[in-house]
Structures are given as structure tokens and as C-alpha cells.
Amino acid sequence: MPGVEHAGGAGRTLCGIRGRYLKLFLHHFQPRAVVDSAQDENEGDGWREYDDAVPVLATTLELLATRGPLGPVWWRYGRPGRHSLLDALENPDNRAAYNQRQKAREKRARQEHREWMRTLACADCGKVPKEESTWHYGPDGSRLEWNRQPGGRCWTCHQDREERLEREAEEQLEAARTANAALRHVGTLTQRNAQTLRNGDLLVGWGSQPYVSEFSRSGDLLFNARFPEGVNSYRAYRFDWK
Structure with a gap:
């Protein structure tokens, strides 16, 4: 029986596909590895293509007798360890599994970005910006990039604060001038x-x-x-x- 291992005599003998004959069938059951090189943040993560691969399973009569055909008694060529029949037939490292990992990475990245954006909330109005940097126009009409920093202010509050400080400085100067003029008559x-x-x-x-x-x-x-x-x-x- 090809691919079935049995016990007998002085040891255990693997009957079926062995040695150099096994290499002739590798392309039939060995999946093709694909690495998503376009995604740098994936650290070389990828998947395996099983479209043209046929799963080859093996077990022993001893394991079948002691644990039954539904127990973890099956080896699958190209995968380490023993598995149940359903797990052995599954392809856990296929494109669908990769897509799930990619979605989890993207969800984690979005969460980290939201947390980072919350640190950029305006110190005055408390609004969280939609982007880390926005565009505004300088006094000379040139387009400038306004980069937000933790503990900083949005552009509107920044402008309001600058105008307020300027008004306060003018008021203080005017008050000093008034007091100086009044003291001249003292x-x-x-x-x-x-x-x-x-x-x-x-x-x-x-x-x-x-x-x-x-x-x-x-x-x-x-x-x-x-x-x-x-x-x-x-x-x-x-x-x-x-």
C-alpha cells in the first residue's frame, strides 16, 4: 500500500514512495511559496499556492488501530508533525490565511494611527486633526505646510492665539504710554x-x-x-x- 507505514520484523519499514522516486512527485504535492515583497511592513510574510498541488497523506496501521482514522495519525508530505484527517487536508498557509493576517496588520496600523492622531489634539479646542499636516497660506500668499506636534494647536487656534498675544502686547504698550504720560504731571x-x-x-x-x-x-x-x-x-x- 503506497504511503502506508507498518510495523514488522526487526523494525519499521516505510512502504511506498521513498528516496529518489519521491523527488519525481514533489511538484505534484509541494505548494509554491509566494512572498508579498510589495508590502515592506509584512517582514517577508506570504502564502503558498495549492492550485496545482495534490495533498499526499501517510499513516501506520499501528496508529490507525490505536487512535482511529479521525485522530492525529496522519502525516502530510511537506508539513511537519501528525494531524487529524481534516487538519491534514487543510491548507492553513494559503492566500486566504495570508489575507486574514494582512487585514489584522492593517487594522492594527489604523488603530496605532488613530492613537497617534489623538496625541495631536489641539491644546486649546481639543479637536483631533484628520491629517498629520495641513496646508495654509502665509502672509505673502505662499503655500506652507503646517505640521502638527503633540501638545500643539490647530492652525485656527494658533492664529487666534497669535492675534490675541499681539492685541495684549499693544494694550500693555498703550497702558504703559498712558501711565507714563500721566506721571509727567505728577x-x-x-x-x-x-x-x-x-x-x-x-x-x-x-x-x-x-x-x-x-x-x-x-x-x-x-x-x-x-x-x-x-x-x-x-x-x-x-x-x-x-
């Missing part, structure tokens, strides 16, 4: 003093007037504090905190 007759600081700035205590001010060498107002009504400073000095 005068005091008693308890006033001036201290030249190490960097050349001048600290002024307005005495009977409720102000303490600091001016740069060029006369610009750098700091101004006002005490509550009815409170004066008498003298004002600035020292390092210890």
Missing part, C-alpha cells in the same frame, strides 16, 4: 526720593503722592505702582530679596 513737594539702580535705571518714590516708579536710562517707564488713597511711600528703595 509732582510732589515732600518725602520724595530717587535711587539709581545697578543697571542704570532710576527708581522714584513720589513721597506724598501714592506712586512708586522705575524709569530706564532713556526715561521710559518700566514699572509703576499705586498705593490706595490716603497712603504715601515717604521713601522708596529697591533691594534684592534675601
Whole structure:
């Protein structure tokens, strides 16, 4: 009986296809390996084509007698180990199995990409971008690529923040100009003093007037504090905190 192994005499003898004769039939039962080289992330994964292959199974009378024909008693040429009859006839490494592995890889990649995109949520509005980079137009009309970074802002919030900071800077500058202009009309007759600081700035205590001010060498107002009504400073000095 070809392909059946039996016990007898001093040892076990394989009857059927052996040695050089087996090589003549390899192309009939050995599948053709296919590697999907186009998918670099698959690390050489592929499948086997069984369209022109005929499964060749073998077993022994001893195994059939002890475990029955449905037990793991079948060898399949080209595959290691013993299998049940149905498993031996199956082709677990075919294209369908590869497609399942590929779908799992793609699903995992999409999940990892979604998790990465969540780290790019805008720090102000919290919206998750649809793409890692978007296009916008610069002040000169040129097209620029805006790359998102974790903890960053979307382009809209970035523009809003830049405009807000610019407005706040203008408001602070205008407030300093207003305070500087107001101090030009401040005068005091008693308890006033001036201290030249190490960097050349001048600290002024307005005495009977409720102000303490600091001016740069060029006369610009750098700091101004006002005490509550009815409170004066008498003298004002600035020292390092210890």
C-alpha cells in the first residue's frame, strides 16, 4: 500500500514512495511559496499556492488501530508533525490565511494611527486633526505646510492665539504710554526720593503722592505702582530679596 507505514520484523519499514522516486512527485504535492515583497511592513510574510498541488497523506496501521482514522495519525508530505484527517487536508498557509493576517496588520496600523492622531489634539479646542499636516497660506500668499506636534494647536487656534498675544502686547504698550504720560504731571513737594539702580535705571518714590516708579536710562517707564488713597511711600528703595 503506497504511503502506508507498518510495523514488522526487526523494525519499521516505510512502504511506498521513498528516496529518489519521491523527488519525481514533489511538484505534484509541494505548494509554491509566494512572498508579498510589495508590502515592506509584512517582514517577508506570504502564502503558498495549492492550485496545482495534490495533498499526499501517510499513516501506520499501528496508529490507525490505536487512535482511529479521525485522530492525529496522519502525516502530510511537506508539513511537519501528525494531524487529524481534516487538519491534514487543510491548507492553513494559503492566500486566504495570508489575507486574514494582512487585514489584522492593517487594522492594527489604523488603530496605532488613530492613537497617534489623538496625541495631536489641539491644546486649546481639543479637536483631533484628520491629517498629520495641513496646508495654509502665509502672509505673502505662499503655500506652507503646517505640521502638527503633540501638545500643539490647530492652525485656527494658533492664529487666534497669535492675534490675541499681539492685541495684549499693544494694550500693555498703550497702558504703559498712558501711565507714563500721566506721571509727567505728577509732582510732589515732600518725602520724595530717587535711587539709581545697578543697571542704570532710576527708581522714584513720589513721597506724598501714592506712586512708586522705575524709569530706564532713556526715561521710559518700566514699572509703576499705586498705593490706595490716603497712603504715601515717604521713601522708596529697591533691594534684592534675601
